[in-house]
Amino acid sequence: MTPQDQSKFARGLAAHAPIIPVLVIEDLAHAVPLARALVAGGLPVLEVTLRSACALDAIAAMSEVEGGIVGAGTILTPADMKAAKAAGARFAVSPGATDRVLAAAEDEALPLLPGAVTASEVMALYERGYDMLKFFPAEAVGGAPALKSIGGPIPQVAFCPTGGISLANAQSYLSLSNVLCAGGSWVAPKAAMAAGDWEAITSLAREAAALPR
Numbered sequence: 209m210t211p212q213d214q215s216k217f218a219r220g221l222a223a224h225a226p227i228i229p230v231l232v233i234e235d236l237a238h239a240v241p242l243a244r245a246l247v248a249g250g251l252p253v254l255e256v257t258l259r260s261a262c263a264l265d266a267i268a269a270m271s272e273v274e275g276g277i278v279g280a281g282t283i284l285t286p287a288d289m290k291a292a293k294a295a296g297a298r299f300a301v302s303p304g305a306t307d308r309v310l311a312a313a314e315d316e317a318l319p320l321l322p323g324a325v326t327a328s329e330v331m332a333l334y335e336r337g338y339d340m341l342k343f344f345p346a347e348a349v350g351g352a353p354a355l356k357s358i359g360g361p362i363p364q365v366a367f368c369p370t371g372g373i374s375l376a377n378a379q380s381y382l383s384l385s386n387v388l389c390a391g392g393s394w395v396a397p398k399a400a401m402a403a404g405d406w407e408a409i410t411s412l413a414r415e416a417a418a419l420p421r
């Protein structure tokens with residue numbers, strides 16, 4: 209799958225909702241109710257990070273939830289990409305980008321949202337054919353003002369910023385012309401998952417889904 213087609217798919221994901229939940233699932237039993245709760249709240253695009261032992265099983269289970277579009281996050285290696293695809297992930301997210309990970313996305317035909325922060329990193333991915341990127345770690349590298357500045361010389365590249373984003377600051381990103389959506393873990397707090405408080409998660413999702421952009 210070409211980088212152009214991957215970015216086209218990623219732009220399409222952003223059209224579904226302003227926020228992509230970034231999920232760390234430690235208990236496989238949480239996967240399906242969590243996905244149902246987020247989809248019910250209006251956030252159908254779900255990024256399951258490959259940071260827990262059950263992440264791949266969680267992706268497989270959540271992929272059966274009606275209305276959800278489940279992808280894999282924290283893709284660091286070609287092996288991660290292969291495993292994500294095999295588990296049923298519809299897209300992949302990487303905190304950065306390496307040649308081998310980019311090649312794996314093309315080989316596995318899995319749309320990738322690769323990470324970039326500096327103008328040179330953005331230019332390298334744009335040169336390769338990507339025009340929809342992750343901006344990570346958003347808050348730590350300068351937040352919305354930094355992303356807005358990159359949009360000056362490189363307006364044709366759009367972003368999904370993640371890292372330190374919450375309901376309180378999401379708007380500062382979503383109001384930028386080069387931001388199509390943002391990612392964040394705040395919509396699925398650990399405590400709510402542990403307590404099985406899926407209604408609380410649905411209402412956090414509702415608030416996030418209603419963010420204007």
Ligand code: 3PG
Binds near residue numbers: 281282370373
């Ligand atoms: C990630 O990939 O870990 C995201 O950037 C999540 O960041 P957050 O937990 O600060 O929302």
